[in-house]
Amino acid sequence: MAGDCELVVCTTCRLPGADPTAPRDGARLSDALLAQGLAHRRQECLSACANGCAVVFRGPGRWTYVQGRIDPDLHLDDLVTMYRAWEATPDGVVPWRSRPEVIRKNTIARIPPFDLPEQEP
Amino acid sequence: MAGDCELVVCTTCRLPGADPTAPRDGARLSDALLAQGLAHRRQECLSACANGCAVVFRGPGRWTYVQGRIDPDLHLDDLVTMYRAWEATPDGVVPWRSRPEVIRKNTIARIPPFDLPEQEP
Numbered sequence: 001m002a003g004d005c006e007l008v009v010c011t012t013c014r015l016p017g018a019d020p021t022a023p024r025d026g027a028r029l030s031d032a033l034l035a036q037g038l039a040h041r042r043q044e045c046l047s048a049c050a051n052g053c054a055v056v057f058r059g060p061g062r063w064t065y066v067q068g069r070i071d072p073d074l075h076l077d078d079l080v081t082m083y084r085a086w087e088a089t090p091d092g093v094v095p096w097r098s099r100p101e102v103i104r105k106n107t108i109a110r111i112p113p114f115d116l117p118e119q120e121p
Numbered sequence: 122m123a124g125d126c127e128l129v130v131c132t133t134c135r136l137p138g139a140d141p142t143a144p145r146d147g148a149r150l151s152d153a154l155l156a157q158g159l160a161h162r163r164q165e166c167l168s169a170c171a172n173g174c175a176v177v178f179r180g181p182g183r184w185t186y187v188q189g190r191i192d193p194d195l196h197l198d199d200l201v202t203m204y205r206a207w208e209a210t211p212d213g214v215v216p217w218r219s220r221p222e223v224i225r226k227n228t229i230a231r232i233p234p235f236d237l238p239e240q241e242p
Contacts, residue, residue: 008232041239047186047231056232065168066187066230109187109229110168111129111177118162 005059005087007040009033013052015071026053029072029079038080051108057083062092064111067103075102126180126208128161130154134173136192147174150193150200159201172229178204183213185232188224196223 013026030042048054051068058064065086070079078100085094091113096104134147151163169175172189179185186207191200199221206215212234217225 006235041233043233045231047228054230056230058232064185064232066232107168109175109177110166111179111185111187112162112164114127 008056069106129177190227
């Protein structure tokens with residue numbers, strides 16, 4: 001499964017209150033991840049602008065997570081740790097206690113896998 | 122493509138400021154959609170609790186949209202209109218001007234299709 005997993009990084013995100021003339025924080029985050037050897041998809045705008053920097057973890061048969069408020073200067077290790085943990089699960093659900101605080105506090109949304117049995121009305 | 126499209130509705134969402142003893146607004150939204158004949162997936166918690174009621178539009182080969190602040194008493198027609206418009210596109214991108222205001226103002230996140238060509242670093 002891990003081979004089909006993907007980290008999507010918004011390259012146009014700015015942190016709240018960022019200098020609008022400074023390089024985009026999302027692009028800096030992407031560059032820092034590449035420097036650490038973490039391959040990912042670069043995407044202009046994930047429409048989560050109020051919660052930058054935003055990223056998505058997704059892959060077939062697993063829960064998708066949209067995460068926000070990732071500061072490339074503060075949370076790079078937390079993001080890499082969480083993505084690797086998510087990637088290592090069979091279904092994308094990392095135990096709550098194992099999630100770094102910035103992840104626990106800034107989950108923007110989660111989306112169930114397509115093949116999850118539906119809940120009856 | 123439309124046959125593979127899916128609307129996911131959070132059934133545990135509450136509107137901001139909702140009475141905690143009242144029936145869940147997300148469940149009411151789901152019931153109202155069913156009454157209109159719009160089949161969908163019911164899901165307990167999409168982790169978008171600050172922006173209830175939350176829903177997701179998703180399908181293979183198209184952009185996924187996470188939408189919030191859907192009030193079942195105010196926005197049912199807007200949601201149905203938008204979902205049908207999204208479903209009718211080849212890629213999930215509905216022109217901005219065609220989106221109802223509650224949709225334009227409350228997109229929580231969008232996620233690109235897996236097969237979208239990647240943007241180079």
